[in-house]
Amino acid sequence: MKKLVLLCFIPLFLIGCSNEQTIQVSGVATDEEKRTEIEDLIRNMEDVYTGTAIMVEDEVLVAIQVKPWLGFKEQKVEKKLQKEIEEKYPDLNVVVSSDFKMHWETQKLLEEEDEKKVTDEVKKLKDLAKEET
Structure with a gap:
């Protein structure tokens, strides 16, 4: 019986320990470079396991999710990533958020076709992210 329980839970545990990062960057009329x-930059952050960035004109909205056992460090990771992007691109207005709702909304915006709607939503989300902190 113990062997059966171990055989069932070990694969489930190993699946949950996946280290694969999923990073998506989308932009409306932005520079590919x-x-x-x-x-x-997002991929090089070891504590981030998934991230989404949306670039609109001179604004960048980045939503990240840190690894579950590092939840207590998510504010530090967020600030560090924001600082790195701002140093590299001082001409961009950057907002980095580790809020799951923000991540969820940016995922929905990746599928949106209407550029005007994406621009409006990014501005709303950036305002919400600034208000939250």
């Missing part, structure tokens, strides 16, 4: 560099 900036998009790839921002994606690399």
Whole structure:
């Protein structure tokens, strides 16, 4: 009986320990070089396991999720990533958020086709993120 329980739970445990990062960067009429560099900055953050960045004109909204056991550090990771992006691109207005709702909304915006709606939603989300802190 113990062997059966172990055989059932070990694969489930190993599946839950996946280290694969999912990073998506989208932009409306943005520079491809900036998009790839921002994606690399997010990917190089070891504590981030998923992230979404949306670039609209001179604004960047980045929503990240830190690894579950590092929840107590998510504010530090958020500030560190924001500082790195701002140092690399001082001409961009950057907001980085580790709020799950923000991540969820940015995921929905990736699928949106209407550029005007994406621009409006990014501005609303940036205002909400600033208000939250």
